[in-house]
Each structure stands twice: as C-alpha cells, then as structure tokens.
Amino acid sequence: MSEPLKRILVGLGNSRTATSVTEHAIEIAKLRTAELVGVAVTDPIRLEWTGPRPMGVGVEEATAELRRSRYERAQADIKIAEETFATRCRAAGVVHRINEETGDPFEVAEDLVRYHDMCVFGLRGLFEHGVVPEPIDALERLVSGGVRPILAVAEDYRPIRRVLVAYSGSIESAKTFKHFVQSGLYADAEVRIVHFGSDATAAQRRLDQSAAYFLAHGRAVGIDHCQGNPERELIPYAQAWSADLIVAGNSSKNLILRRLFGETALRLLRDSPLPLYLAQ
Secondary structure, eight states: OOOOOOEEEEEOOOHHHHHHHHHHHHHHHHHHTOEEEEEEEEOHHHHHOOOSOOOSTTHHHHHHHHHHHHHHHHHHHHHHHHHHHHHHHHHHTOOEEEEEEESOHHHHHHHHGGGOSEEEEESSOSSSTTTSOOOTTHHHHHHHTTOOSEEEEOSSOOOOOEEEEEOOSSHHHHHHHHHHHHHTTTTTSEEEEEEEOSOHHHHHHHHHHHHHHHHHTTOOOEEEEEOSOHHHHHHHHHHHTTOSEEEEOOOOOSSHHHHHTOHHHHHHHHHOSSOEEEOO
C-alpha cells in the first residue's frame, strides 16, 4: 500500500525553477488528491550582507541603495514564482496555497517539513531568488537538517518515465529505495536498479534481493551490475540510460556529511543534472 501523500511542500526558490518544481508537484498531487503548499522565503541577513566596506564619502548611501535593490529584485522574483505556482495549480485543479516566510530559509524549511509529507525543491536556486549567490551546500544542509523526503528537480521540467535506483548495499541506501517503493511514486515508470562494485557475487545477491522487494510491491524492475566507481560513473550511466530520475541513498563513511549521504550521494547533490529522490 502506498504511503499517503496529502501535503506537499513546494519550494518557490526563484522564477527560473518555479515552473519545473510546480509541474513536478502537480503531477504527484493530482494522483493523490494532495494539497500543495508553495513556500517563498526572504532572508534579510543574506540580502543585506555586502561584505567588508571601504571607507569614504558616499559608501553608506551606495550600500543602502544596493540593499534596497537586492530586496526589490528578490520580491519581484518571488512574485513571478508565486504567480507561476498559483496559475498552474488553478489550471490543473489542484488545491494549493502560498506561505511567505521571512528568516533563515534553512530554519524555515526544517520547521515546515514537520507538517508535510514530502518536499519538492529545485536542484539549484533554492532560496536566493537569483539575487545573491546560493550556498553550494544548500541542498546538503536541507537533507542533513532532516528535510526529507525530497524530490529535487532540474530547472527544466521533464516527465519521469525512467527511474534509476542506485543501490550501494548499505542499510541507508535500502531505506531510500524502500521509501520510494512505498510512496507509490511514478508507478508507470520503467525502473532499473544498478549496483557498482567489483564483487560480482555480492552484487548479484543485492540486486536480486532488491528486485524481489520491488516485485513484492507489484513493480517489476531491471537490474544491472557495473564495475567501477559510482562517484565518477553513476551520472554518465544515468544519462546513457536516459534516466529521468535518480533514487540515491548512501554508504557509510567517517565524516558527518559522508555518514549522512555517502560519497556518491554527495557528488549527486552537487553535480547531478537529473532530478533526485532523497529519503534516507
């Protein structure tokens, strides 16, 4: 039985990604009769920070003008994103509302996720509305802060017809694909499970057992074992197979981020051009 998805948080990060995150969220909501909650966050501290300032006549005025300009640009971008979200939701007949929040976007997201079943964010441009540089670890910080499950989507919308499950054999990696199966998402999509590693016997056992789990939930899958390093080869493999979504967990490492994500998942968070499903 699929897990109920009745409230989905949609990050309206900026106008460039608004169409993609909205269309992906609508696709899920229509099947589940779910409510979409679009959230736009204004972070005054980041918008106002201008770095070290030189001394001199007119510096304060120029700095104040820069801050005003940033805020106005951010508000204009938020308005476009919100209009895109609302217009597309109305056209699709999906129940929706918008939350406008002010403060630290990571704290806002960590709070809101407690009251939602799933989050849909852009892979790039989560909060800063194209005005100030996005922290390179923004998505990592959300996941490490407990904001999950997350569907992180590309800037351009693409229907999810092929799903690649990257299974490392770790418990956390298994949790991720199990959560994906139990969610019932993309039930008509073609699914392939891939395992990277040099031990063919262990790989076959893991692939067979994971495929059996999918089959027990009514989903037939393909399997593949690849030699090599998934950090380098997973994204090229997914692109060669024409995957539309990568389901990725982690493998345990010593450092805290690597313990949360694993090397492969970290590389995906930072570099993947394809949508990601993250649930561990």
